[in-house]
Amino acid sequence: MENLTTAPCGNDCDCTPDAAQLADFSRAIHALGGKWKLEILSSLMHGAMRFGALRRSVAGITQHMLTTQLRELELDGLVLRTAFPGKPLRVEYELTDAAYGLEPTxxxxxxxxRLYGGARLAASQVTQEA
Structure with a gap:
């Protein structure tokens, strides 16, 4: 095995990650991390939704988990919860401007x-057939 003595970037530099940049990235990962958050945000990209419709749009999520994830997303400033008075109480969830900033991402x-997901699926099918 050869010993890599040059910097990863190929230059004579100190390639240590910037601590502030890592902290910013860590905050983003915390806000978006979890099994369901990206799916919830993706569903809400199409507009405000009531709880039941949102639960149906995210296959496999439990009511408890959806509630937990929505509360975390609300605390992180990515989801806005609006309760409308009446019987029964009607609640809608929608993305904040900060969350809509994730649309290009x-x-x-x-x-x-689309580019790499199919390759992974094909590779797993080959492994299963072997």
Missing amino acids: FKEMLSWS
């Missing part, structure tokens, strides 16, 4: 998934 993730 979601489009890139979708492009990436």
